[in-house]
Amino acid sequence: MKHPKISESTIRRLSRYYRYLEQIEEKEVRVISSSQLAAKCLVNSNQLRKDLNFFGEFGTRGLGYHVKDLLTDIRRVLGLDREWRMAVIGIGDLGFSLLAYNDFLKQNYKIVAAFDVDPLRVIGRVSEKLGKPVEVLHNNRIQEVARERKIEIGLITTPPSEAQNAADILVEAKVKGILNFTPTQITVPEGYVLRNIFFTTVLDNLAYLLSNSLNK
Amino acid sequence: MKHPKISESTIRRLSRYYRYLEQIEEKEVRVISSSQLAAKCLVNSNQLRKDLNFFGEFGTRGLGYHVKDLLTDIRRVLGLDREWRMAVIGIGDLGFSLLAYNDFLKQNYKIVAAFDVDPLRVIGRVSEKLGKPVEVLHNNRIQEVARERKIEIGLITTPPSEAQNAADILVEAKVKGILNFTPTQITVPEGYVLRNIFFTTVLDNLAYLLSNSLNK
DNA sequence: GGATGTGAAGTCGTTCACAGCT
């Protein structure tokens, strides 16, 4: 609503706390202290308390945090108290595996549409593999379908050369959140949010660490 | 070799500079200034020069950087002046799409082995789809094969509940670099390097930004 | 002249340490 400049890292950590809390809630843990939770998430407990206090006072002094309440609070902060509807653009191998990736479902993210420049090429395979035949539509229907199905996040899994184009179409369709899986730098206008998942950047990081820090 | 505490972000940016330089090298651009390159990579030019100067003086005052030379230099810094041999553990949809993901090939990363707890279940599909039939081996051969094929990086794409186990096996096989694609926090001993690619963490970030910063 | 390389300044994020509740 009105939280100023919260750092990216804080949000990432909230996400981690949240996933861990989900796990222990199932085991019926009622209360947890910042140091216990921090240890499990491999962060400093001061940090954890600070992260939470950007958004409110969720704990009880002398006691800790009620797991259920904290879950509700973080859920609200992160915007996970509702469902997010997503579309995948580009149904190659990666796009397909995202369609099949049902871990999203548990996490408030739902893929409600799939697009490709050549739906016929991929449609057989998709229907055969996935229980419910997800229809793969032609890219030229993104505008229309995005509105109809209230899509808010687009996952780009086209070939790299098509990524910017896919982003442009999503922007035109007013899809405000874009997650780019292709190894290309793309841009979106003000008011839109872009995040990238670059496999090779992470691998480069590993390569660097393996060649340098380790054999000291 | 002997570079002290270089920040993670510096390495990520080097990776970005590198990928962009590769592109313009093909277009036969000879020289580029820090401000031109920085603009393309969406960073501050002071930052770029600082990033590079952690590792040496690669530019020419009054001129800029020779693209070819800079590529060679960054390549050496990141450890991309050689091939990195990788294995995929867990051949579900995601693991399969990594096998098929040939962007790795262009980037010095090569998948040379694939493992699963049930190779027979997946082997037909893999051979049929990929040109060269990549053999999928049983997990119990990881030790042996990792040594034979000099595997240095393991990609974990098992079900989440198996991720830690997969990591343990890789560690036992002395595979020093581990890239975890499952949405689970895992740990590795000192001397090993772990990086995670958590789809949902990035989505949570989008969800947060979409619900908060935008509609101000 | 023009762009790099770099100390110094500034900003941002993390950790400390303790006051304040329960």
Add this chain to the structure above:
DNA sequence: AGCTGTGAACGACTTCACATCC
């Protein structure tokens, strides 16, 4: 007594600004 909440100290990363060199 115990654990949270938080100002203050610290450290790390980024940006500035200019001396330096081609």
